[in-house]
Amino acid sequence: MNNSDIRIFTTEDGNQEIRVKVEGETVWLNQYQLEELFATNRTSIVRHISNIYKSNELDKEATCAKIAQVQKEGKREITRKVNFYNLDLIIAVGYRVNSKRGTQFRIWAKAHWCCLIYP
Numbered sequence: 001m002n003n004s005d006i007r008i009f010t011t012e013d014g015n016q017e018i019r020v021k022v023e024g025e026t027v028w029l030n031q032y033q034l035e036e037l038f039a040t041n042r043t044s045i046v047r048h049i050s051n052i053y054k055s056n057e058l059d060k061e062a063t064c065a066k067i068a069q070v071q072k073e074g075k076r077e078i079t080r081k082v083n084f085y086n087l088d089l090i091i092a093v094g095y096r097v098n099s100k101r102g103t104q105f106r107i108w109a110k111a112h113w114c115c116l117i118y119p
Contacts, residue, residue, distance in 0.1 A: 009037075012104050021067070021084065027109060028065065028084035037090075038099040048096045052089065063089040 005022040018037055021028040031049075035042045053060045066081040085093075087109060094102025 009105060009108055011101060023067075026086040026088075027090070028067065028086055029090055030082050030084050034085065034090065034093060037105055038094060038097045038102055040097050040099070044097065045093060048093045049085070049089065051096075052092050058088055058092055062086075 007020045007022055007027075009018045009020050010016070016036065018029070018033055020033075029037065031042055031045050034045045038045070052058050063086045065084050065086070067084045068079050069082050070077050070079050072078075091102075091106055091109075094106060
């Protein structure tokens with residue numbers, strides 16, 4: 001994956017911002033960002049993702065990518081591969097958690113889709 005960009009999704013109340021990775025032809029969030037977006041716990045997010053894949057609602061290879069992230073730990077830079085999920089999976093989880101923020105995100109993504117993918 002290359003040609004990545006970061007966009008900011010701001011909640012309707014303006015109290016929270018989520019950095020959205022735009023890469024390829026979609027947007028990507030990791031489990032921690034999904035937890036933040038949907039204002040729920042990570043256990044719930046992981047359970048919904050697992051159920052989406054078990055039911056074959058979405059294909060894991062098409063909707064999940066391991067993306068390297070670099071973090072500073074003390075004076076060292078550590079690179080870890082983190083699972084990121086594309087817009088299809090984000091929307092599917094949003095429907096399952098029935099989150100108002102999920103609805104806001106879908107509206108934001110739809111309104112910005114052309115700008116996100118074809119700046």
